[in-house]
Every structure is written in structure tokens, then in C-alpha cells.
Amino acid sequence: MKLGVMIKPNNKGLVADNYDGMLDLITKVEDIGFATVWIAGHEISLAAAVAEVTESIGVGIMTKPFLVHPMKTAEDAAVLDLMSNGRLLLGADTVATSEELAASVVKQEEAWPRFGEALDIITKSWSHDGFAYLGDHYHVPLRTTVSSDDGQPFVREPSEPSFIQPWQRAGMPFEYVSLQPKPLQIPHPPVFVSAHSEKVARWAASRGHSLILESDDAASLSSAYWEELEKTGRRREEVTLAVAADIHVTEDESTDLTYLSGSPDKVVGDIRKLVQDTGVFHLLCRLSGDMPTQEASLRSLYLLASEVRPNLEM
Secondary structure, eight states, X not given: OEEEEEEOOOOOSOHHHHHHHHHHHXXXXXXXXXXXXXXXXXXXXXXXXXXXXXXXXXXXXXXXXXXXXXHHHHHHHHHHHHXXXXXXXXXXXXXXXXXXXXXXXXXXXXXXXXXXXXXXXXXXXXXXXXXXXXXXXXXXXXXXXXXXXXXXXXXXXXXXXXXXXGGGOTTSOOSSBOOSSOOSSSSOOOEEEEOSSHHHHHHHXXXXXXXXXXXXXXXXXXXXXXXXXXXXXXXXGGSOEEEEEOEEEOSSSOOOSSSEEESHHHHHHHHHHHHHHHOOOEEEEEEOTTSSOHHHHHHHHHHIIIIIGGGSOX
């Protein structure tokens, strides 16, 4: 069992103070020994700052790849993977607000098909020298005479001539695109799909992506995910199932409205049941600006690391 922290930025107080405090909290999270820290927002620049102030913790970033051009997300994420020495975890969320869709000029009915194409472009651009993509919503390059023989949107650049080395493309016809730089991790950084429905969970499994679930629907969606993964012939060891939950560990038996709350013994029992029900391997402790103080957040994390983690199978 791996433990991580998911932090949601907020706008309370001075913005600069808020980010300084967040980075300070993240360095303490790494010192405590958590495996990953996730930024619950598409803020690549903030994730880059996290990579700069940390040394070994995995750096997760939640993106909505259908709201921006997928090649931009692929390039920004590749640079972040290089900056962090191969510690990037890419999260991909399928849900966007009506305001986000309007700002990106994306129709609600196009969000899901755009998501699938965008994530396909991102992962393929990381692991191939040159390619063209001829989807319903994305053409990469935008103007190309390349055509697909088998009806698939992804077209690999031929390995024999007319293949062009990426550094020799200046002045050549723009028929294929080559992302530069490539990420450090091979074939590419792990991709975690945030699933809020069985359809998305099964889609992620069919493509071999890892999964992030909310705690309240983790049991049913994880079952569908594992079932679909087995159909593809993949093993559970090839992916990671993560569950994000509000976790508050206290010294006594008092509880609050969070999903996993109370004394260390109670939280250990609740996590063991969650593992039994879902097969979760990575538990993300969700933090937000709603905690009374940063000290209260840290106290809960210290108890989670010192009193709960040793009693779980790691």
C-alpha cells in the first residue's frame, strides 16, 4: 500500500502566501515519507515548483486534456518529467464545468470523444519519433496529406525513408510531427484516469491506464475496472488503482464527516476494508484549504504515517 497526498489549491488569503505555505507543506509531506503528492488542478507551473523543492516524491498533476491542445499538454508534461528526474504522474480527468467548456469552446457532447483522442495523442507523442493523428476532433499536424490505410487515427511515420530524424526536419514538408523533448520515463510517465462512471473505468482498463476513484463509488467502479483489465489480458501488477479520500486521523476516537476519520486503529480497519472491497494499492489523502490550520493537516498526516502506515501491508 502506497500513501499519497492530494492538495487542492485555494484562493484564501494572499495568493503568494498561499503558494508558499503549500510548498512548505509539500516538503514536510516528503520528509514524513509519503510516496506521492498530487496537485488537484491543471497547474503545470505549480507542479514544476513542487519538483524543484522536492527530491524523491512522485509529483502528480491532474489535467483535463480536452480543454487545451493535447500537444501542449504533452510537451509541458515531458519537460516536467525531465525537471523532476522522472517523477511525473499524469492524471487525466474527464469532467469539466460548463464555464471551463465554454472558455475552451468545447461542446458538452464533444468532451468525452475529445478526451479519448487527446489522451491518445499525448501518450503516442511521448513514445514515437514521428506520427500523424487523423481523429474526428484533432488533426496532428493540422495540414497533412498523410492518410490511414487501416482506418486507425494514429499513423506512425515510416521507419524507412521517407522517415526524417527530428533534428533534420527544418525546411521539410510538415507531414508528421515529432514531440521534443521526450519525457525521461520510458515508454512514458504513468497515466491515471480519474473515473466517475463505469464507462470511463472500463475505457481506462482497455487501454492499460491506471485509475483514480473517489472513495464513495470505489467498490463498484473498481470491480468493473478489474473485470475489463482481465479481458485485455493485462495483469493487475501493470497498473495502479488509486482512491482519493478525505482522511483525518486523530489521537482519540472522535470522528467527523470525512470518509476515513478517527483514531489510528479505526482508520487502519477502514483502510483494510477498502483494500478488500476494491483492490486499491495507492491511497490519496485529500487536503484542501478547509482544514482549520496547516498544523492540523500536518498532525493528521504524521499520525497517518507513524500510526497507520506501519499496520498496513506495504
